[in-house]
Amino acid sequence: ETGVTQTPRHLVMGMTNKKSLKCEQHLGHNAMYWYKQSAKKPLELMFVYSLEERVENNSVPSRFSPECPNSSHLFLHLHTLQPEDSALYLCASSPSSSGGNTGELFFGEGSRLTVL
């Protein structure tokens, strides 16, 4: 139990569906992250939020839309995905995202997404 909870753990969707992944952290952290882990590839950083403001967007296609309504919750809205978007999506949080922090991230267990 890391204090970061992701739902759903597994999701199967068609290319025309709209779905959302949810992440919640109970650690009092100010920064939250989305990472993507495809088969046989390293983790890729997708988005970084600090105090509910997006501070990083690593050239992610617009079919992925993040939302951070408060510092405890992070969503990833999915629409018109492609089969190659099938992957494990990992959420993480840290005390802050900048300035003097040592960078310890706490990860959730991930949401396994399959796009048919």
Next chain:
Amino acid sequence: DAKTTQPNSMESNEEEPVHLPCNHSTISGTDYIHWYRQLPSQGPEYVIHGLTSNVNNRMASLAIAEDRKSSTLILHRATLRDAAVYYCIPTMEYGNKLVFGAGTILRVKS
């Protein structure tokens, strides 16, 4: 970001020490060296970090070369639960945006 080089895989016997090496020859003077591991079917978890001095915690020890161009993660007595992918990650001085490489797959034999 500093580039890292780690062995693709290593094997260890249970109850024996394991030394996982990492080369980071382009590390900047203010980068911390972090180690994370990812157990099967789980998200990565923090193991240890350091800047210049060797570090110990309940999970592992981190030995950092004097020139900081390499480091070694030491598991003192490997258990089957330590089988995982181990990532060595130098971090930028001003952020926590960790960039993961391929890591080292550690297999532990009983």
